Amino acid sequence: MASSSAMVDPKIFEQLQTKIDEDAEVRDQIKAIIQTLERQSRNAQSILSRAHSIPAANLQPVLEAAEAAIKDEVESITKLATTTTGSPYYKYNGIWTRDVQNVISTILLCGWLGGISSQGTPDAGRLLTIEEIGQVLNGKLPPQSAMLLLMFPVPVNLKDQDAFHITIEEYLLSLINLIDELARLAINSVTLGDYQRPLQISQFVKDLHAGFQILNLKNDVLRRRSDSIKYSVKKVEDIVYDLSLRNLVPRPAATTT
Amino acid sequence: MPGVKRNRDGAEKSKSKDGDAPTGPFMPMFEVFRGELDEHHDRRERIIKASRDITAASKKCIFSLQRVRALNNDIPPKIASEVMEKSTAMASQFAAIAPDLAGINAWRYQRQISGGIQEYMEAISFEHYLRNQKLITHEEASKLLPEGVELTGDDYVLGIFDLVGELMRFAITTMATTGSLPGSKVGEGSAEERDILMDLRLLRTSFEALDTTSCGGTGLGKDVEKKMEVMKICVEKVETAVYGMIIRGRERPKGWIPDLADDRAPVESY
Incomplete structure (x- = not known):
């Protein structure tokens, strides 16, 4: 069988194995972050749930607690973005998309209830746009690591840029x-x-x-x-x-x- | 429900004082989304269509190549020209969707194009084997894909799995028509022969050594299990055929074909 080594260059399968192992490692890292993020989202959701039993006038403490919980979520999102910097965005986004949706949902609800108002005047009934969501996710980041790029609606320069972002879906x-x-x-x-x-x-x-x-x-x-x-x-x-x-x-x- | 006036987007026209209901506060935002989603769906459909066409053309290439009888040799001109014709067609298919698969979109539509790329991999790796009796490397295969179309490790492996099925068919047909197992000299001046069964066994051991448990249910992990089974069956079929040829071959009239009752479907299934 010594001669048969000519058919398959042993390097082929070595490289394949390396690739598979590298992918698995990235996936494991992502999953670890997701696990934390899941817990944080649940926490944020449960805080926001209190709004169902508290009159709108007395919501301020709930909003403040929710904002703090969202801050935790944002931290995990930042970690996620940093971890996946080297990988194609769409290769792994299936792993986190559901959790990212939950995070966005909490931000949207908090914003609607009157939270997350950078302008100072908390007004209920507001819809945060996708850009504003991006700013919330971005706001806690040091300016140089603008990792959380929004793909939309600034598409021209970002569609070719393969980075973590919030999709319109x-x-x-x-x-x-x-x-x-x-x-x-x-x-x-x-x-x-x-x-x-x-x-x-x-x-x-x-x-x-x-x-x-x-x-x-x-x-x-x-x-x-x-x-x-x-x-x-x-x-x-x-x-x-x-x-x-x-x-x-x-x-x-x-x-x- | 007659008498309800609708706008062109299907929303009911409001009869109230603010008769501009469809131009609500969020309309500009949703119009942007609509544009983006439409683009996305169009791209996706173009890619799916190209992927299907490439799959079909690759299959035809493989059919042509199955008529080759000699290993490690040039492809006969008639077959070569048939294959060339299909390759040109595929190259233009790929070129047409290359912009849709550029940059970030390469992985976005990976599931849509993957089928076509795997079938293409099968065709080019088969041709490569017939010419050189060697397994095409990932680098070599990537170069055969048009600029801008990425060959993922997964698609490469899955294409090679399917290659085993083609090699099986090639080996058995060649045995049946020429009465001997296809093979060639190991190197210039060397007396040692390397036949296709040795190659298949080596491929099998290489595949078996590949550890894909870490992939879980995603992409590779999902498909490998099934393909591994089919691959093993293919190798065993050639082994059985060679056994039959050696033990009973001389008693049989020339041109006898081993029993292949049930082997076509699982190999070509997709």
Whole structure:
């Protein structure tokens, strides 16, 4: 068999094995970070969940706690970005995309409730844009390590740059999470005696729904998940209907169409 | 539901005082997203289509190459020209989608192009083997892919797995038609012969030594298990055929073909 070594250059399989092992190592590193991130997201979500049982006026402590939890999340995201600097973004992004969506969802919800306001004036009902999400994720970084690049909507110079970023799919999926959460909040606001917030939520959710409707979705995860929006819209509309039927709507002018 | 006026994007026209419902506060943002998503879907579909065409052309190349009878030799001109024709077609397919696979998008659409690249790998590694009786290296194979199209380690390995099936078919057909196992002299002036069965066994041992447990269920780990089984069956088929040729070969009329009842489907399946 000595002669048969001519068929396969032994280096071929050595190199393959090296490559496989290197990939596995990167994946292990990512998974370790994800594990921490998962716990941090759950923490942030549970803090934000308190908003369902606290009147809007007394939310400040919850928002502050949520912001602190988000800070932890951002730290993990930063780690993730640094760890994967050398690897193609889309090679591994399947591992973390769900967790990144959860992080974005917490930031979106916190922002909607009035948190994360760099301008100082906390106003509820705000939608953080994908760029603002990027800034939140970026803000805690030293300026030179602008690792968390946003691919959109500054595409020209970034589409060719292979770096960690938030994809629009991730942002859109997180918006759907936000909508689900707001539908629940609408119900619980009524329980808390807040009849104004359901109207605000109704308008917000409808605006987002209108946005989703202009997207040409293929039969992918985004399509399937976005199907749930209409149920959320209906849920909130039913609440508004119940309120207006009983003349509980604070300002008649703000009723829905 | 008659009488409901809709805008061109399908949203119901609002009859309320603010008749500009579709131009809500988030519309500009969603319009940007729509543009990006449309581009993404278009790219994706172009790549899927090219991948299919490349797969089909590669299969035709392999069919042509299966008519070759001698190892470590030039390909007969007629077959070579057929293969060349397909290769040119594939090169232009690849070139057409190269911009779609540039930079960050190489891995984004990896799942879509992977099938075509694996089949292409199978074809070029088979041709390489017929010409040189050697396994093509990753570097050599990468060079045969057009500029801008990346050959991942996974696609390389999976293509080589499929190569074993082609070598099996080549070995058995050659045995049946010429009555001997294809092989060639090890080197100039050397008397030692190296036949295809030795090569297949070496490939098998190399594959078996490859540790892919770390890959888990992702990409390589998922496919390797299945392909490993098929690869082993292929090698065993050649072993059985050689055994049959040696032990009973002389009793058989020339042109007899070993029983291949069930071996086509699992090898070419995709």
